[in-house]
Amino acid sequence: QKEVEQNSGPLSVPEGAIASLNCTYSDRGSQSFFWYRQYSGKSPELIMFIYSNGDKEDGRFTAQLNKASQYVSLLIRDSQPSDSATYLCAVNTGFQKLVFGTGTRLLVSP
């Protein structure tokens, strides 16, 4: 059973559009949720975290959490070509580890 699931994509959006990335997780005891960005050949870079149900905004990024549906999403407003990367959803189930999804590849075309 996969613990964290993401659509692998690619998700293609034009520059300036909103990109919507989704993630589901299986462990109802999961406590904290993270979105990382990973450029090809580079390490994951933390861009957002969310602990409570609802929305959390940081600049062009909004994370949304629905614990009842076991669903986390990331919205990127005014997408830029530099946002083209793989976006990794990661979940902390209460133990000392983050479990990552396979990532969604985002392509933003000029």
Next chain:
Amino acid sequence: EPEVTQTPSHQVTQMGQEVILRCVPISNHLYFYWYRQILGQKVEFLVSFYNNEISEKSEIFDDQFSVERPDGSNFTLKIRSTKLEDSAMYFCASSEASNYGYTFGSGTRLTVV
């Protein structure tokens, strides 16, 4: 901005040899981790380390792997008797608290030939 430092950036080793991957976590972080990513696959948890002992480990982290914090700054991953399937990017990470986001190092690309 504080960063996690990993060395070397790339290591090539022969099958059966031992390798040590090195990491300097962020100085005020208390939790340390090793992850690996095989090319084209997801980031996989190997081990977490807190208070000078292993707190969690995955099935991947078998007897050929060990971790150590030999001094106040370094955190190492040793792989004994490397296999071809150990070829991957190995990431070290650290965090202030166990439920905080992790800061990842730039990784060591290990190639076993």
